[in-house]
Amino acid sequence: MVSHKCVEEFSLQFPANARAPRSSRKRRSFKKEEISENDKTCAIDLLATVAENLLSESGSSHMAIDKPVNGVEDRCLVTQKHSVKEEFPVEDEPLKPATLPHVNPYQGSLSPCGVSSVINGKVEIEAEGGFDSCQADLDLKPSIDGGAVVLDGVASLGGSSSRTKVPSMGTGASRGALEDVNLFSRDDDDENFSGYICPRVTKKSPRSVPRIGDRRIRKILASRHWKGGSRHSEAKSWRNYYLHHQRSYPIKKRKYFEHISDSVSDDYRLRSKMHRGSRAISTMKGPGASFVSSDSHVRLRIKSFRVPELFVEIPETATVGSLKRMVMEAVSTLLSDGHRVGLMVQGKKVRDDSKTLHQTGISQDNTHLDSLDFSLEPSSEAPHLLSSNPLGHVCEELPMCHASDMDTVFIKSEQDLALFDKETAADDAKALVPAAALTELLPPQPPRHKSKQQLQQQHQTAQRRMRRPFSVSEVEALVQAVEKLGTGRWRDVKHSAFEDADHRTYVDLKDKWKTLVHTAKISPQQRRGEPVPQELLNRVLNAHGYWSKQHMETLALPKPESVLLL
DNA sequence: TTTAGGG
DNA sequence: CCCTAAA
Numbered sequence: 001m002v003s004h005k006c007v008e009e010f011s012l013q014f015p016a017n018a019r020a021p022r023s024s025r026k027r028r029s030f031k032k033e034e035i036s037e038n039d040k041t042c043a044i045d046l047l048a049t050v051a052e053n054l055l056s057e058s059g060s061s062h063m064a065i066d067k068p069v070n071g072v073e074d075r076c077l078v079t080q081k082h083s084v085k086e087e088f089p090v091e092d093e094p095l096k097p098a099t100l101p102h103v104n105p106y107q108g109s110l111s112p113c114g115v116s117s118v119i120n121g122k123v124e125i126e127a128e129g130g131f132d133s134c135q136a137d138l139d140l141k142p143s144i145d146g147g148a149v150v151l152d153g154v155a156s157l158g159g160s161s162s163r164t165k166v167p168s169m170g171t172g173a174s175r176g177a178l179e180d181v182n183l184f185s186r187d188d189d190d191e192n193f194s195g196y197i198c199p200r201v202t203k204k205s206p207r208s209v210p211r212i213g214d215r216r217i218r219k220i221l222a223s224r225h226w227k228g229g230s231r232h233s234e235a236k237s238w239r240n241y242y243l244h245h246q247r248s249y250p251i252k253k254r255k256y257f258e259h260i261s262d263s264v265s266d267d268y269r270l271r272s273k274m275h276r277g278s279r280a281i282s283t284m285k286g287p288g289a290s291f292v293s294s295d296s297h298v299r300l301r302i303k304s305f306r307v308p309e310l311f312v313e314i315p316e317t318a319t320v321g322s323l324k325r326m327v328m329e330a331v332s333t334l335l336s337d338g339h340r341v342g343l344m345v346q347g348k349k350v351r352d353d354s355k356t357l358h359q360t361g362i363s364q365d366n367t368h369l370d371s372l373d374f375s376l377e378p379s380s381e382a383p384h385l386l387s388s389n390p391l392g393h394v395c396e397e398l399p400m401c402h403a404s405d406m407d408t409v410f411i412k413s414e415q416d417l418a419l420f421d422k423e424t425a426a427d428d429a430k431a432l433v434p435a436a437a438l439t440e441l442l443p444p445q446p447p448r449h450k451s452k453q454q455l456q457q458q459h460q461t462a463q464r465r466m467r468r469p470f471s472v473s474e475v476e477a478l479v480q481a482v483e484k485l486g487t488g489r490w491r492d493v494k495h496s497a498f499e500d501a502d503h504r505t506y507v508d509l510k511d512k513w514k515t516l517v518h519t520a521k522i523s524p525q526q527r528r529g530e531p532v533p534q535e536l537l538n539r540v541l542n543a544h545g546y547w548s549k550q551h552m553e554t555l556a557l558p559k560p561e562s563v564l565l566l
Numbered sequence: 567t568t569t570a571g572g573g
Numbered sequence: 574c575c576c577t578a579a580a
Contacts, residue, residue, distance in 0.1 A: 488569070489569090490568075491569085506568075506569085510569075510570075568580080569580075570578090570579085570580100571578095573574100573576075573577105
């Protein structure tokens with residue numbers, strides 16, 4: 001009948017392989033590249049460890065070194081009195097009473113930048129925070145005292161924006177260390193504030209002295225790294241992973257930032273706690289919004305268990321889903337795999353990702369902000385994400401939101417806080433929302449180390465696909481297929497005419513048809529891009545009209561035969 | 567997963 | 574192209 005006639009009318013040649021598996025949409029592939037994490041060294045860690053060991057032997061010290069039980073918050077404390085208290089995470093293996101210093105679990109990643117030298121047992125470090133010209137000076141003076149070495153630490157940090165005293169960290173200017181710096185630095189971070197306090201060589205105290213101590217330390221470090229590497233193998237338990245990454249995190253920096261936060265605004269402060277064994281990995285509440293703005297932006301700070309705090313600025317009109325994705329993107333790059341972000345507002349889980357933040361109650365002018373919790377939830381379906389992604393890269397590589405939707409998207413690490421505050425203080429147009437913290441992860445499975453390229457790949461996957469305008473021949477094939485199959489069978493169209501075009505999904509074809517119809521309806525002057533032959537557009541119009549009528553009739557007369565029979 | 571539509 | 578509600 002009609003349909004038959006239609007087929008006749010639009011009968012065209014089609015590929016014979018019209019039968020194809022339903023799932024033609026190919027996932028974007030990922031390239032892989034190995035990246036070594038074992039090229040990190042840090043002399044200061046060694047120093048600290050040396051001190052620790054020596055102190056443990058002597059029991060005499062001016063620098064208190066405690067060993068809490070894998071405390072996250074308790075890693076290092078800074079007093080306001082120019083004294084430094086260091087706390088080290090617990091080692092997996094008990095420290096051996098060795099005469100040689102052990103490398104402490106911070107390993108190289110703790111302070112990846114800066115230079116120090118060991119000169120006759122004296123270490124001098126000047127660190128620049130890169131934060132409003134803050135500078136930190138740390139003078140460690142090991143001395144022999146009855147067979148015990150005492151490290152006398154004095155640290156101070158001064159700056160216009162903060163007078164907080166913090167210990168500076170980091171030495172070891174090895175290549176690997178510098179690479180780490182880059183890894184954690186934003187490219188546009190002129191001040192090289194890379195998630196750590198980055199000590200640097202003081203101009204007034206040039207280091208041209210032999211580095212016997214350094215060399216020794218590095219050697220030990222290297223061996224330790226080797227050991228550590230073996231432990232990073234598959235057999236490594238999650239706990240090990242957890243601890244390892246806890247160590248890897250620039251603890252000093254984090255503390256530093258907390259301190260800064262406190263000094264800048266107590267509203268930023270967040271408390272975290274560990275919920276080992278709990279399913280919802282962690283949540284953390286913060287007090288209410290700090291700033292209220294007029295441009296309907298909500299700025300969130302998310303404090304992760306392992307990474308410096310993140311800032312998320314996102315329009316209220318953005319969806320919860322995009323917020324979640326942003327958070328997930330940022331966090332997942334630092335985590336292993338298999339997690340997704342959950343969001344709770346005032347204790348209620350927000351499941352509808354399509355809601356806007358404003359609808360959800362996440363807005364600058366309500367009180368829900370004090371009960372905004374993010375959580376990490378194991379997700380079996382979640383794609384494998386990076387186990388460790390430099391935060392700075394997260395900042396740049398988070399274009400998962402439509403540009404049109406996201407006028408401003410920030411995910412900032414805390415080192416930017418000061419600058420940020422300064423910027424916003426001027427126009428006072430932003431809301432700062434303390435966000436929840438991700439304190440602990442529940443690893444569904446051992447983490448996988450992701451490569452640099454995977455990082456880039458993730459970046460790419462977060463982006464919109466490359467634009468690939470349809471060629472005339474593609475349009476021709478599409479028109480042909482639609483003429484034959486109709487406008488409601490895009491999967492068939494795909495398999496009929498675009499079976500081998502992996503980059504053309506049936507959604508793409510449907511969209512293209514949509515635009516073709518539109519193009520055909522508008523005047524040629526209004527058309528853009530490669531001109532489609534008018535002949536093809538006419539066919540588009542024809543087929544569109546025809547199949548539209550078909551659909552209409554199908555809806556109007558679902559059962560014409562039965563009607564006739566009646 | 568596919569379809570249908572809005573963004 | 575993306576995102577999603579529905580089917």
